[in-house]
Amino acid sequence: PMHLLFVHADSFAFEWMSEGDPKATETEGRLSECVVVFATVEADDTDRVVSAARAAVESVADQLKTDRPAVYPTTHLSETAASAERAVDVLDTLESALADDYEVLSVPRGWDKRVELVRKGHPHAVQSRRITSDEPVDTARDRDWRVLSPDGHIRPLSAEGAAVSQ
Numbered sequence: 001p002m003h004l005l006f007v008h009a010d011s012f013a014f015e016w017m018s019e020g021d022p023k024a025t026e027t028e029g030r031l032s033e034c035v036v037v038f039a040t041v042e043a044d045d046t047d048r049v050v051s052a053a054r055a056a057v058e059s060v061a062d063q064l065k066t067d068r069p070a071v072y073p074t075t076h077l078s079e080t081a082a083s084a085e086r087a088v089d090v091l092d093t094l095e096s097a098l099a100d101d102y103e104v105l106s107v108p109r110g111w112d113k114r115v116e117l118v119r120k121g122h123p124h125a126v127q128s129r130r131i132t133s134d135e136p137v138d139t140a141r142d143r144d145w146r147v148l149s150p151d152g153h154i155r156p157l158s159a160e161g162a163a164v165s166q
Contacts, residue, residue: 002049002090002131003077005038006060010118012036012070012105017112031105034068035061036117039094040077041087048133050090054097056129061102063124070105071095084109 012034016027037057041049057069073091075081082090088109098104107113119125146154 003040007036008125013116015114041082072107
């Protein structure tokens with residue numbers, strides 16, 4: 001399964017420090033009010049995982065109210081990461097699938113990047129997803145959210161607009 005780690009950020013920036021990905025055209029990039037998607041493609045991931053990953057990015061971006069994902073490839077979320085070529089193919093396809101509806105920042109593949117990340121400080125600022133092509137995507141809208149108030153009462157919480165029912 002593909003592993004995604006989402007970090008809701010006030011700002012994110014990278015600067016390329018040495019040569020690496022021959023496809024890379026950008027040597028630096030910056031986004032504000034975004035979600036950084038650290039992504040690891042595994043060796044057994046099929047092309048079908050892209051649509052599930054896109055749905056996961058859409059779900060988290062919707063929950064966090066941002067339309068600015070930065071896709072950051074990494075091998076560090078799994079012990080069975082795909083080859084560099086396979087990961088590039090899958091993540092390029094994911095970025096293309098997102099590009100029509102989002103302002104996507106594509107972070108080049110390679111080792112030597114300087115990264116600046118200012119994370120937001122709320123309970124949903126960091127989330128992870130394990131994506132397979134044959135299992136449903138975990139979305140915030142499908143969960144039963146509740147709030148425990150100081151007076152000890154438990155009240156339902158709506159994911160739309162974060163309204164607490166009385």
